[in-house]
Every structure is written in C-alpha cells, then in structure tokens.
Amino acid sequence: MSRTTSYPQSMPPTRPEISSDGPSSRPARWIELATSADHKDIGRILITTAFGSIFLAALELLLMRVQLAVPSNVFLNGVTFDRLLSVYGETAIFLVALPLIIGLLYYVVPLQIGSRTTAIPRVGQIGLWLFIFGGIMLYASFLFTPPEAGINPLPPFSDATFTPNNGVDVWIGSTGMIVLGLLMVSIDLLTTLHNLRAPGMAWRRAPLFTWAGAIVTWLFTIIAPIFLAAITMLMIDRLYGGGFFSGEEGGSPLLWQHFTYIFFTGVYMAVAVTFLAAIGEIVQTFTGRELPRKSFVYSLIAIALIGTLAWTQNMLTAPIPSGWKYYGMLMALALIVPFGLIFYNLITTVSQSDFHMRAPLRFALGALSLASIGLAAEIAQSTIAIATQLSQTYDAWAATHFTLIGFVVFGGFAAITYWYPKMTGHELNEDRAAKSFGLMFAGTLIAVLPLFAAGVEGQVTDSYRFFSGEGLDVWNLISSVGTLILFVGLVLAVGNLVKSRTEEPVATPDPYRGDSLEWLALSPPPAHNFDVLPDVRSTRPMRDIREAIKRRDDENAEAEGVAQPVA
Amino acid sequence: MSLFISLAGILLGFALNASSAMALSLNPDAASPGIEDANILHWILFVVILAVIVVVNLAILRAARPRTRAVGAKQGRKISQTKLALGLSVFALALFVVSTVFSDKSREIPVSTETVAGQVEGQPLEIRATGQQWLWRFDYPNGAFSYRRLIVPTGATVQLNLVSTDVVHSWNLPELTGKALAVPGKTNPVYFRADDPGVYTSRSSVFSGQGYDTMEIEVEVVPPAEYEAAIAKLRIDIQVAQDKVEAEFQAARQKADEAADQVKQMDSTTKLNETESANAE
Secondary structure, eight states: OBOOOOOOTTSOOSSOOOOBOOSOOOOOHHHHHHHOOOHHHHHHHHHHHHHHHHHHHHHHHHHHHHHTSSTTOOSSOHHHHHHHHHHHHHIIIIIIIHHHHHHHHHHHHHHHTTOSSOSSHHHHHHHHHHHHHHHHHHHHGGGSOOOOSOSSOOTTTTSTTTOOSTHHHHHHHHHHHHHHHHHHHHHHHHHHHHHOOOTTOOGGGSOHHHHHHHHHHHHHHHHHHHHHHHHHHHHHHHHSOOOSSOGGGTOOHHHHHHHHHHHHHHHHHHHHHHHHHHHHHHHHHHHOOOOOHHHHHHHHHHHHHHHHHTGGGGGTTSSSOHHHHHHHHHHHHHTHHHHHHHHHHHHHHHHTSOOOOOHHHHHHHHHHHHHHHHHHHHHHHTSHHHHHHHTTBHHHHHHHHHHHIIIIIIIHHHHHHHHHHHHHSBOOOHHHHHHHHHHHHHHHHHHHHHHHHHHHTTOBTTOSOOOTTSSOHHHHHHHHHHHHHHHHHHHHHHHHHHHHHHHSOBOOSOTTOOSSGGGTSOSSOOTTSOSSOOOOOSSOHHHHHHHHHHHHHHHHHHHHHHHHHHO | OHHHHHHHHHHHHHHHHHHHHHHHTSOTTOOSHHHHHHHHHHHHHHHHHHHHHHHHHHHHHHHTSOOSSOOOTTSOOOSOHHHHHHHHHHHHHHHHHHHHHHHHHHHSOOOOSOOOTTOOTTSOEEEEEEEETTEEEEEOTTSOEEESEEEEESSSEEEEEEEESSSOEEEEETTTTEEEEEOTTOOEEEEEEOOSOEEEEEEOOSOOSTTGGGOEEEEEEEOHHHHHHHHHHHHHHHHHHHHHHHHHHHHHHHHHHHHHHHHHHHHHHHHHHHHHHHHHO
C-alpha cells in the first residue's frame, strides 16, 4: 500500500521516491473465507457443511429410532416425529449428499485438470451463499414451524388446504435455494471442465474423478431445473391459487411424483457416480494399478443415464400406464451391467495387488460392501410384483439406506480421508480412523439389516409408532441399538477430522504417490494452485513427473560420477 | 484386519438370520391367486440377491485379506470387459424376463367362481374404496357403504376402484392385493379373488398427515350368501339410521317452529302491551 508524502515546495526531490508500509496485512481467515470466490475455499465450506450436517442427520435419525425402539412408544408425539422425519430427509439429501459430492468435485477437479482457477468463480460464490442461506432457512424454521409433510411432500397433502402452516413453504424455499445454489456451482465447474483443462489434458487422459465431475455436473444441470420447476409450481399452488397438482381442477398430483422422482433418482445416481469414481481413484493410488478406463468411464455414464431414466421404478403402485412400470423395471434391472462391471473391476484390482491398508482404502472397501447389499436389494424393489408388496415398507427404506449410507457416509469418509492431506496440509490419524470405521460399519449393519425383516413383516415407513404383536418388536429394537453405535462412530470419525488438523504432522504435497495432478500442488494448495503447469502426456501425469525427476537426478549423478575421477 | 473379518462374521450371521424371516414370510397367508406369483418371484429373487451379496462381500473380504506374501502380477485379469458386460447383460435380461413373467401373472385379473348380487355374470364385483384423511370408505353396488371395514364374498373377483377425496393415500393389503395408490382425480382399480373366509388387517402406507398411523384397513372375507345378507342388512341399517335421523330432524324442526310461533305470539302480546301502555300515556 503506497502512501503519498508531501515535500516542501522549496526542496523538490531529486528522484522519485516510493515509500511503503510493507505488504498489506492479510485479513482475518474468516473474512477471507466469507469473501472468497476461490474454488478451494468454496469447496471446503461445502464439504465442512456436509460433514456438520451428517451429524445433524444422524442425530435426527437417532431420535426417530429411539421413538421406534419399542412398540407404542410415547418418547415423541406424532407431530414432532413428522417434523424430524421431514427435516431428516431434507438434511440427508440436500445438506449432506449434494453439498458433499458437489463440494468434493468443485475442490478436487480443477486441481486434477491442472487449472489455476474456475471459469466463472463469482457464479460459484453466489451459488455457495444461496446454499448457505437455504440451510440456515431450514434450521431457523425450528423457531417457527419446521416442515412436516414427509420426506417427499406429495401434493395435494402439501397443498395449502391440507397443510396450511408454513412448514411446506420453508421446505420449498430452502430446497429451492440449496438446489439453485448448487446448480450454479455445478455450472461453474462444468464450464471449467470444458474450457480450462491444462495443455494435453484430453478427455481420454482425464482422471476418473474428473470424468465423474463432468457426468455429475451435466446430470445436475438437467435434473435440477426439473426440481426447481416442480417446487415453483407447488409454491404457486400453495400461495397464489394455482392448480398444477390438484386433481379436481384439471391438474395432476402424479405430475409432482414424476418431476421429483426424476430429481431424487438422479441425485441417487450422482452420488453413486461420484463416490464410485472416488473409490476408483483410491484403489488406483493404493494398489498402483490402473483400472480399465474405458469400461469404468462408460459404466459411470451408463449409471447416470440409465439410472435417472429408471425414475418410474418409484411409482410402481401409482395409477400410471403399465408401460411406464415395465419401462422402469427394465431400466432399473439394466443398471446391473454398469454396477457389476465397476464392482468387479474395483474388487479384482484390489485383490490382485499388494497394498498398504490405509484409512481411505478401508472406508472405500466398507462403502463397496454396504452399497452391494443395498443395490442387490433394490433388484427386488424394482420388480412390479414385489414392489406392490414391499414398497413403502422398511424393506425399501433399508435398501435405500444401505446404498446411501454406503456411498455418502463411507464413500464420503473414503474421499475426505484420501484428500485430507491435500486440503488441510496435515496427515490424518490412521488409528482413530480405523476405530471409528469399525464402529460405523458395525453400527450400519446392525441398524439397517433388521429393517429388511421388519419390512417383510409389513412395517410401513413414516409412521411414528408401531404396535406389538405384529412381529416387529425385536427388529426395531436391534435397529435402534445399531443406530446408536453408528452415531457414536460418526461422532468419533468427524472428531478425528477436526482433531487431526492440529495434532498430526504436516503432510507432504504427494503423500501417497498419486498419479493425478492434484498431488503436484502444495498441501494445502496456494490460491493460484500451481506455480508451473506441466504438459500432460498420459493418464498418469504425476508418475511422468516423478520419472522425469528421477531421470534428471540420475543424469546429474552420472555427470558427477563421470566428472569426479577427472577432478 | 481382524476387525474387518469379525464384522464380516456379523454381516453373514445377520444375513442368514434375517434371511429365514425374509424368505419364508413375504406372504405366508397369500389369499388371492396373484399374490402366490409374487411370493414365487420373491423366493427366486431372494436367492439371487443373497447369492450376489454373499459373493460380492466374500470377494471384498478376500481382496482386503492381510498380505502374508507378495501377490504376484501373474494373476492377470482373465475375463475381458466385453465378455463381462455381455454376461451381466444376459443375467440382467434373464432377471427382467423372469420378473416380467411373474409380474404379469400377478397382475392377471382372476376369474370369478361365484356370482353375487350386484355383479354382472362374468364381470368383477365393483366396489369403490375412497381414501380420506384418515379412514377408508367402501361403497357397495347396492348403495350400502361402510367405513374402515370391508366385507367381500369368497370366490367372486372383486374390482376395488381406489379413489381419494383429499390427499394421496396408499391402499395396502399384502394378502389380497398388495399396495396401490389412491390419487385424487384418478381411479386406480385393483383386482383380487379371496378363496377362503377370514379377516385381513393392514394399514395405509403413504404418509398422509397426523392421523396416518391410525388409518387402518380391515377386510372380512365371508361366503357369498353371508356377504349378500351382510350388505343387505347394512343397507337396511343405513336406511333405518337415515330414517331415524330424518325423524329426529323433523321433530327438532317442528319443535323449533313451535318455539318460534310461541316467541312470535309472545312478541305480538308484548307489542300489544306496549301499544296499550303507549295509548294509556
């Protein structure tokens, strides 16, 4: 910062003088974060929010499970349970899954493609703040009326006639801001991916996680406007006398189901694509082997495309033409092919190699294990004859929760522990990570497996109590105990993330000898990411760089070795 | 790593434990022809799913085993990706064909073996089920109706026309029909034929508000003669109740009229008195 100095008129300076107080002091860290348009800051805020919200979602799930621990419990009343259920659903989808995948992609992908910035950073920044205010709006509603119309507030129940209080308006407003915000972040990332790849970073050389970034941002750019349209229509119905979703006035309640299930199924698939790609990166790094790229990438694209087109799999009991139902069944069963290929390749690659078991790989294998149970159980859920029996029961709930806990929680911890040294500049405590993994894994199995049995016995979801004498008591009690274990494990795992930042040694830029470009940047990366950008010549640019350095060192040593005897 | 193996033990123990409950009891009391097909499909898919889960998780465990000696690179990948994709496609297609066959069979409209009053010969017996917060109303062909409790005859195919007057409800009766949504403005027919008398209870399965957990369904299956008698009696009962209400209403109205007349008379007398007193002044 320069300061103008006034000189006496009589003595003009003989040469221009520059005087300065030195470089301006950096603003406080929180001011930097709050005003930053840097993709790393925005990504970190999104990821931090997601891990904070995992705790909230788990707490809400735990409270609901305490209520459902014994038959005819009176721990919570019906309204409180409905509110917890609605807020749990919104938190898990909109404040955990979505910001986690978008935040991870937004942080890592620009580094992986060797970009110094994103293409339109201000759009990402506006997106972040829309997201944050959406989240604040949801939790501020606990002071007034939280949403209480269920995880997916189906009209006409969510119309003003049947739910006149402001809960549904809060749901509309907060999900709208969150989805719009994350849509803007994805648009920024999508533009970056198409315009700012480093020289030589052709799509055929892009890392798997970068591919996931392209697939997820494209998918989100398609499904998010559908959701925004649906909630806008619901808002018009509620506040301005519209009739989009009311059956009597020429609208259709099923239109809402089509719109929202396209979105929710798309989110499910975006989550699967992101974390399968993250697990792919982890497996490649720790085993030192390359996965079959073509097969892996085509499978990811197929999951996003076919999976989202399978939305009618959620509507097998609705009065829609049977053609839609068989179509949903076909699409859902077709997913066996891409998921099967990816699981086969990941597992055989690990199986056929030597590796060091470290926290990211541990969480990655846990994620594959849990997701395999959930995805396999979805096979039955997607057939018409069984969906008419088991949909809307805890069997369906268990299948969804196995997949989503597997991918979001375990895949999320795999990804965060993998990139933890890069993001924070510190190592992660492996010991605590392993212990928390054990608790969470056991907790998830104990919490969700019995619900398959409860669902087959006929227990319907979303009800705040169940009654004894229907064969449900044991399963629910076991599940509640398991949820408590899962909760404790989660608290330990999140605590480990917080504690390791101060307690653990400083990390090197490339702690695992990874192959993609994010490991070229310092840990944590500076604002401009890279001092020098390499020419990318293969799918493993960091290995090329390491080899080039080794060659140069060898040559130097050789030169010295030749030179020495002469001296 | 021992941790992982012990957890795998828990997993398998659980899978087998829950499996006995799952496999055997999707619907032990299936009472309509279509439900049997759903049961068979569930059995087939259950075995397939359990096999997939066990194979995948054993493979993960094997992959995560502690390495006592170096794994050589000689264990190269043997299956090509194309062959694997083809194999998986055949597997998925086979599942689709099997599921379609059984789903079609379970959706077939059963043939009536009996004909009861209000039913056209060869056509199903049409009963309308109206979902409303938080009760089901059933309208029988003879004009009788009932709430919460549905009476159907054995042997006759019943076409239950699901409608809703307020929000989306889900009809749910695992033993006879399975689930189907009642959506306002649409009619969603489900068909079943109950062959044995009995009482089946269940509850709605789509969240519909605060009374959702009390929205029970009770279906009583009785022989045709009993059914005819029951709905005839229901109609008479409704007529009697209607007459009683009508009579009470008429009585109340007559009483009100009389009271009004009295008030009128009293009014006129007071007015008379007032005019008299005014005149006196």
